[in-house]
Amino acid sequence: MADPTDKWEDNVGGEADVEGSRHVFYVDRECILCSVCSDHAPANFRMSDDEDHDICFQQPRTAAELSDCRSAMANCPVEAIGDDG
Template structure:
């Protein structure tokens, strides 16, 4: 389960974030390409843009549920 205390600083503020458990598997970037990007130097993903449409929200939720190491967090209380 993702830990907000260990999230990467590149994550934009908001509901979703990626923490330091990320293994750079590319699943989130393939599932929600408008929202996740790769840090090439560090070899991990981060939330580049919070979802702004129902489709993006569904893609981010799918990415979170599919993450093999549960590195994607969802604060739930954020808009």
């Protein structure tokens, strides 16, 4: 389970409000840079600028993006993605 006290500082800040539900997706330091999340949610997750790990660079703006983010979180092999919304 992802740890919000151990998340990468280069995740995007802010909070998403998608159809009345609030979300703050992030990647923590367990990330092994496998790219599963950016494959599932390319509008929301990508590799960090230093190419060391993935980050959430855009909180979900639509129900479709929220679904993609949830899919990314469910499929992360090391449970490095959290949602503090």
